[in-house]
Amino acid sequence: MLKLIPRNPFSFFTAFFLCLLLVWGKCNHDFKFKTTHSITWDVYGYYLYLPSTLIYQDPGLEKTEWLDRTQHLYSPSPYIYQYSSGQGNRKVNTYPMGLAICYAPGFLVAHAIAKTGGFPADGFSAPYQWALVISSMLFFCLGVLLLRRLLLTLFSDSLTAVLIALVCLGSNYFFEAGLDSTMPHNYMFVLNCLLLLFTSRWHETFRIRYALFLGIILGVATISRPTELIWLLVPLCWGVYDKQTLVAKLHLLRTHYIHILVFALALILTGSPQLIYWKWCTGHWFSFNHNERFAFTEPYTWDFLFSYKKGWLLYTPLMVFALLGFYSLYRNRRELFYPFLLFIIVNVYVLSSWECWWYASSFSQRPMVESYPLLAIPLGFLIAAVWKRGGLIRGLTMFLLFATLVLNLFQTWQAAVSILDMQRMTKAYYWKIFGKTQVKEEDRNTLLEVDRSNWQGTFNGKENDFSKKIIFYRGYEDTYTDTDMHFVTDTLFFDGKHGLKLDSVNAFAPGIGKPFNELTNRSYAWIRMSAAVYPVVNPEISNSAFVACIESNGRVTDFITYDLKQAGAKTGQWNIITFDYLTPHLFHRYDKITLYYLNLGKKPVFIDAMKFELWEPKQEP
Numbered sequence: 001m002l003k004l005i006p007r008n009p010f011s012f013f014t015a016f017f018l019c020l021l022l023v024w025g026k027c028n029h030d031f032k033f034k035t036t037h038s039i040t041w042d043v044y045g046y047y048l049y050l051p052s053t054l055i056y057q058d059p060g061l062e063k064t065e066w067l068d069r070t071q072h073l074y075s076p077s078p079y080i081y082q083y084s085s086g087q088g089n090r091k092v093n094t095y096p097m098g099l100a101i102c103y104a105p106g107f108l109v110a111h112a113i114a115k116t117g118g119f120p121a122d123g124f125s126a127p128y129q130w131a132l133v134i135s136s137m138l139f140f141c142l143g144v145l146l147l148r149r150l151l152l153t154l155f156s157d158s159l160t161a162v163l164i165a166l167v168c169l170g171s172n173y174f175f176e177a178g179l180d181s182t183m184p185h186n187y188m189f190v191l192n193c194l195l196l197l198f199t200s201r202w203h204e205t206f207r208i209r210y211a212l213f214l215g216i217i218l219g220v221a222t223i224s225r226p227t228e229l230i231w232l233l234v235p236l237c238w239g240v241y242d243k244q245t246l247v248a249k250l251h252l253l254r255t256h257y258i259h260i261l262v263f264a265l266a267l268i269l270t271g272s273p274q275l276i277y278w279k280w281c282t283g284h285w286f287s288f289n290h291n292e293r294f295a296f297t298e299p300y301t302w303d304f305l306f307s308y309k310k311g312w313l314l315y316t317p318l319m320v321f322a323l324l325g326f327y328s329l330y331r332n333r334r335e336l337f338y339p340f341l342l343f344i345i346v347n348v349y350v351l352s353s354w355e356c357w358w359y360a361s362s363f364s365q366r367p368m369v370e371s372y373p374l375l376a377i378p379l380g381f382l383i384a385a386v387w388k389r390g391g392l393i394r395g396l397t398m399f400l401l402f403a404t405l406v407l408n409l410f411q412t413w414q415a416a417v418s419i420l421d422m423q424r425m426t427k428a429y430y431w432k433i434f435g436k437t438q439v440k441e442e443d444r445n446t447l448l449e450v451d452r453s454n455w456q457g458t459f460n461g462k463e464n465d466f467s468k469k470i471i472f473y474r475g476y477e478d479t480y481t482d483t484d485m486h487f488v489t490d491t492l493f494f495d496g497k498h499g500l501k502l503d504s505v506n507a508f509a510p511g512i513g514k515p516f517n518e519l520t521n522r523s524y525a526w527i528r529m530s531a532a533v534y535p536v537v538n539p540e541i542s543n544s545a546f547v548a549c550i551e552s553n554g555r556v557t558d559f560i561t562y563d564l565k566q567a568g569a570k571t572g573q574w575n576i577i578t579f580d581y582l583t584p585h586l587f588h589r590y591d592k593i594t595l596y597y598l599n600l601g602k603k604p605v606f607i608d609a610m611k612f613e614l615w616e617p618k619q620e621p
Contacts, residue, residue, distance in 0.1 A: 008148075008157035011164060015148045018168045019141040025178045026137055037074065038132045039124055043182045045082035045095035046224075047132070050107045051123025060090035060281055066122070074124045084289050086281035093281075094289055097274050098224030102187045106135030136181035139190050143177070144168060146193035147373055153200060154333075155380045159387075163380050167372050170318040170405035172364035175412045180362065184224050188370040191221045192231065196373055199235040202259075211259040212266050219270025228370070230347050237339035245335065291557055292355040298588065304352035304365060308427040309449070315364035315411065318379075318404040321397075325378030328385040340374055347371060355552075355587040361422045363415040410435075424449035426621040447621045450524050452582060457562055459526055459580040465618055466526065471519060472512040472595070472612040476500050494532035494574050494608035501606055502544065502599035509607050511596035517589040519614055524585075526615040529562070529595060530578045534606035538571055539564035543601035548581045552591040558584045561598075564605075574608075 006012045039047050053059045056066050061083055070076065086092040107123075110131035114121040144164060151160040168174055176185045194217050202210035214235060221228035240249050253260055278287040305313050313320055323344075330337040351357075351367050359366050386397045414420035419439050421429070429447035433439050454460065476488045476498045487506040493499035500509055511529075519525065527548070535542045545563035549556060562579035569575040583593065595612055599605045 008152060008160065010157050011148050011152065011160040014161040014164050015144045018144055018164065022140055022168075022174070022178050023137050026133070026181060037076075038129050038136075038182050039074070040076050042082075042095065043132070044076035045093060046097075046099040046184065047103055047107075048082060048093055048095075049097045049100040050103060054107075055111070055121070055123050059277070060086065061093070062089045062091070070122070070124055076124075081291075086287075087283045090281045092278065092287055092289060096223045096226065097277065098220050098222070099184050099187060101220055102139070102224070103132060103135065106131035132182050136177075136186055139187055140177040140181060143186070143190040143193060146190060146197065147376065150193055150197050150200075150373060151376060151380060153197075154377060155384065159380055159384060162383065163376050166318060166379065166401060166405060167376050170401070170408050171316050171369070171372060172366065172408070172412070173369050173372055174408065175363040175415060176366055176369045179412075179416055180366070183366070185366050185369040188221055188225060188228060189373065191217050191224075191228075192370055193373045195221070195231055195234070199238055202235070203238055206256060206259070208259050208262055211256075211263040215263040215266025216270050219267045222267075223271050223274040225367075225370075227347075227350055227367070230343065230350060233343045233346060234339050234374070237342060239335040239339075241334040241338045292587070293553070293555075294350070294353045295355055295587070296350075296353045299349060299353040300357035301348065301352040304348070304357050308430045309425050310358035310362070310365060312365035312368050316368070316408065318401070318408065319368070319375060321382055321401060321404070322375040322379040325380070325382030328381035329378040331385075332381050336377065340378065343374065344371065358423070363412060363420070363422055421448055424451065428621045449621070450582070450617075452524075452584060455582045457566070457579055457581075459528070459615070461526070463615075466615040467618055468613055468615050470611060471527075471614045472610070474500075474509075474610045476608060489606070492534055492606040494534070496608075499532075499534075499606050499608040501604055502597070503604040504602060507599045509597035509599075509610060511594070511610070512612055513592060513594040515590045516583065516586055516593050519593065520616045522616045523620060524583050524617070527581045527583070527593075527595065528578060528613040528615065529581060529611075530576065530613075531597060531610040532574050532608045533564065533569060533577050533597075534574050534608075535564055535569060535571055535603075536605070537601070537603040539567075539569040541601070542599070542603065542605060544597070544599035544605045546577070546579045547594075547596050547598050549594040550584060550586065550591055551594065552587050557587065557591070 048061075049059070052061055056063060058066070061067060071080070076082075082095065083091045083093050107128065110127040111121060111123075113119070113127040113131075114125055117127065119125045119127050147167065148160060148164055151163050155163065168177075173189065176183065177189070180186075195214060198210045198213045198217065201207070202214065218228070218231060221231065237249075240246050275285050279285050281287070303309065303311070305311055308314065326337065326341055329340065348368075351365070383397070383401070386394050411420055414433065414436075415422055419433055419436065421444070426447060426449055429443065432443050432447055475496050476493075477496045487501050488498050489501045490498050492501075502509055529546045529548070531546075533544070535544070542564050545561040545566075548558075548560045550558035560581060562577075564575070564577070567575065567577045567579070569577060581595075597607055597610060
């Protein structure tokens with residue numbers, strides 16, 4: 001009977017219980033909210049490599065029939081942003097292919113079930129959707145077990161059990177693995193547990209197989225999320241904490257140069273399919289076609305760590321203790337302190353330099369989940385040090401750790417039921433819902449950031465809450481430096497004695513182009529664009545429209561048009577066209593906003609009395 005009792009039983013049963021809890025929570029959430037489709041939004045991009053290559057033999061996404069059918073039947077997202085134009089007829093996937101490798105086993109099982117079970121073998125029917133969910137839960141279970149094994153190399157069984165519970169229940173890993181499990185962070189957690197384990201094993205045994213495994217793991221992680229290459233700092237600096245250990249590490253690397261070559265070769269070969277794919281689709285070895293970029297000279301580190309919108313340490317306060325634990329790590333395992341601290345500093349800097357630093361709809365900072373296997377180690381040394389001291393410090397620390405766990409679970413529930421908003425949080429709203437199990441709709445409308453998703457070209461706020469000013473007007477009665485007066489006409493006009501003729505020779509009615517911070521000091525504004533427009537042909541084919549454009553560091557980040565068909569204009573008469581433009585989230589306050597009217601049709605359009613009016617909120621939450 002004693003043989004049936006596992007070694008280190010506390011940590012084993014803790015890990016087993018957490019796996020059951022997560023599986024139950026995931027199934028309960030999906031059935032309650034009927035989220036039967038898992039291949040949606042970003043996951044659709046990560047996953048698309050599998051059906052396009054293995055089912056449709058179309059890795060270049062050139063056959064639009066199956067893409068259109070997939071969009072119609074399964075609606076992976078309201079609009080397509082997961083791929084863009086490449087060279088020739090090819091399209092290039094916006095997302096890297098590494099995660100498709102992690103999805104592949106579940107995909108192959110689902111494909112077999114679909115072909116034998118009467119389901120459409122199209123890559124998106126029910127077996128494929130559920131296979132992705134089930135495989136993501138299996139990855140979570142694997143991650144918990146690997147975290148346990150990693151921590152047991154450093155801590156006792158009981159402390160390992162505590163650390164597993166804290167990381168899984170006291171951080172946003174619970175949200176990412178339980179409710180958002182098909183996203184890459186759950187999978188990267190597993191790979192980074194393996195990376196730390198194999199790094200430790202290589203430095204203990206110097207076996208070449210661990211160098212090989214490290215290269216493969218880091219390669220898959222890098223072509224899943226390119227920022228994962230930062231993890232190279234950990235094995236590279238492992239054991240280095242002074243000049244003597246640096247010299248010893250350089251000697252070690254020279255002595256085992258064959259291992260280093262094997263590691264590098266495995267890393268390059270694992271990552272090469274991505275480079276080959278980019279070269280084939282675009283003609284370039286590297287393709288970066290995300291709308292966002294890294295702003296390394298203007299990182300958003302403070303907001304990333306502390307803001308009410310998505311501050312990591314605000315919404316995951318457990319990690320404050322992990323960071324404090326670096327002091328105990330320094331005192332006990334200096335050979336781990338420097339590589340771990342260097343990694344955390346570089347990782348936070350890089351992740352907080354991403355222009356979409358709040359990482360869309362998520363709870364806390366989801367890219368930090370991938371670092372939790374490493375951060376669990378300084379957290380463990382902190383708890384061990386506090387436990388030895390005993391007394392009030394021990395009691396207070398244990399209470400605060402438990403409080404962070406309870407707070408995380410409660411706020412995770414708030415996020416799951418949409419009390420805690422995952423994109424538009426503000427300080428006022430955070431404290432309004434703190435500890436609450438329900439929220440008034442009025443509080444959502446007044447205390448959250450402006451809802452940019454619920455906008456259809458018409459102002460939807462309360463006019464009394466905004467101050468207004470005219471930022472542009474043209475009646476074409478005088479000579480303007482930005483208007484070619486050769487095209488001002490007295491044949492057709494709405495007001496005064498002149499109008500402007502737009503045709504194939506002069507298609508452009510200049511408006512305004514200014515940095516946003518020169519127009520307002522608010523975080524957003526509404527702009528009412530209006531003009532009298534006279535089309536001479538059916539508005540459905542006139543191909544003329546208002547245009548609103550945002551440029552950030554030389555690239556277009558937002559481009560909106562409002563044409564005569566949308567406005568319901570009529571042929572052969574003057575139409576008063578009005579379009580309300582809600583400015584998007586700007587990556588930088590100096591981003592340029594450009595507004596104008598454009599006629600790309602073959603037939604003339606006459607325009608007069610063009611006016612742009614800025615509405616800025618009197619107060620912001």
